Amino acid sequence: MYLFPAGCLAFILFFTVFGDKGLLRIYEIRQDIVGVEERLNGTKLENETLKREIVALKSDRRYLESIARKDFGFVRSNEVIYQFPQEKK
Template identity: 40%
Template structure:
């Protein structure tokens, strides 16, 4: 087919072919659904899945703490003392000032 064309026409066909291949290649890499967008979305998905796993672990720990608060009176007492400074009846708390470190 190209043999029937003149030298000038063959150059035009080759030029247009290279131009079309370049445009299609650039579009497939830089276009809205191109390779760069794909890799960006893949990385974002990976981050979201990792964050999801971390949140799932946090939820499990919180559920366990809720269960302990509901069913374990010793743990509940420990939390009340630690978080709210509560004391038992006839219990006295002594607070001593911290010693200053000498340099």
């Protein structure tokens, strides 16, 4: 007598928790959204940094010179470069 209503209740409860649109799936989707939002914020910060670097490369001669010196080893004609051997540990 109580077996059929209890079975229906168990069936409904099972799909409420474990179904395609159940509570566990909703929790997983929310966790995915949080991860995507974190990646989006990181990408936005990186994008802003790159935009500032582009502006500096276009307009700031000192920044451009520092990049040329650091990355490409450029020197001025009146400069002398001293290179010291690396210490081995």
